[in-house]
Amino acid sequence: MASLSSFRLAVAVAALLVVGSCATEVTFKVGEGSSGKSLELVTNVAISEVEIKEKGGKDWVALKESSTNTWSLKSEAALKGPFSVRFLVKNGGYRVVDDVIPESFTAGSEYKSVVMDRMEAKPALRGAKLSFISYEVTFKVGEASSGKSLELVTNVAISKVEIKEKGSKDWVTLKESSTNTWTIKSEAPLKGPFSIRFLAKNGGYRVVDDVIPESFTAGSKYKSGINI
Structure with a gap:
């Protein structure tokens, strides 16, 4: 007969196996309002702040949220790509994605950040208490x-x-x-x-x-x- 500790271990392993992670990868779609002197980025999730840094630039420039999830920048001089993007997610913390928008971008193109905006645990066993510890x-x-x-x-x-x-x-x-x-x-x-x-x-x-x-x-x- 299996011991009680062995049974508990089996239940714990089963619980871990059925934990699912739900995460959304943040993407940036170049909007139709983009040109040589303007850049419009449409995100697939709600974020709090978006900045870009041009090729060779040292400064981050803030984009304006012109409509929901749409961020735009207009410049007097020609913009120089590739562009790095720094954004603030609503659940806390800045993320930086280097050279995510290429120099030769085209309106309608979508670029992935390889950054997830959230993670959720989905315990499937009733009574199982699973948590992710962060510091x-x-x-x-x-x-x-x-x-x-x-x-x-x-x-x-x-x-x-x-x-x-x-x-x-x-x-x-x-x-x-x-x-x-x-x-x-x-x-x-x-x-x-x-x-x-x-x-x-x-x-x-x-x-x-x-x-x-x-x-x-x-x-x-x-x-x-x-x-x-």
Whole structure:
């Protein structure tokens, strides 16, 4: 006769096998209003904010939501592709998709972001309690930080960390000096507050503006407001 623990294990495995994930891949369709000096993007899901960055550009430019799920930009100069897209999903967090809209785009073409806007668990067994655990990313200022260096310790494993100083347009990559510890050393004094852009291991960039204050102190911990 099978033991009670074996029976429970079998039930747990069966529950996991019937869990379904429901996710929508965000796509961008180039609208009919697009031309050499304008770009219209139609998304397949509702998102809160859309920005683009032109080829060789350093700045993100916000598009205006002209109608539901339709985002547009008009420029006095010719737009230069390919275009990277940064957007804010309604359930939290920025996503960045590099060079998703090609230079030679055509109206009506649809481009995939390979980014999912949500995940849902669907337990099929009555009484089964299944959940996905996520953690809010935090940044702790390490003891090695000073006026010309910054050390950030994350509470979860992430793939890449960059910072942008106050008034700067450029993102600067930090080096992972040890597990979950990211550092940068500068010849000139660093200027806060600092925005952080990081790459989550489960896919997609996240951006947190001005999360590390100018007057940071070693040992202080700052929340990103983003769960992964």
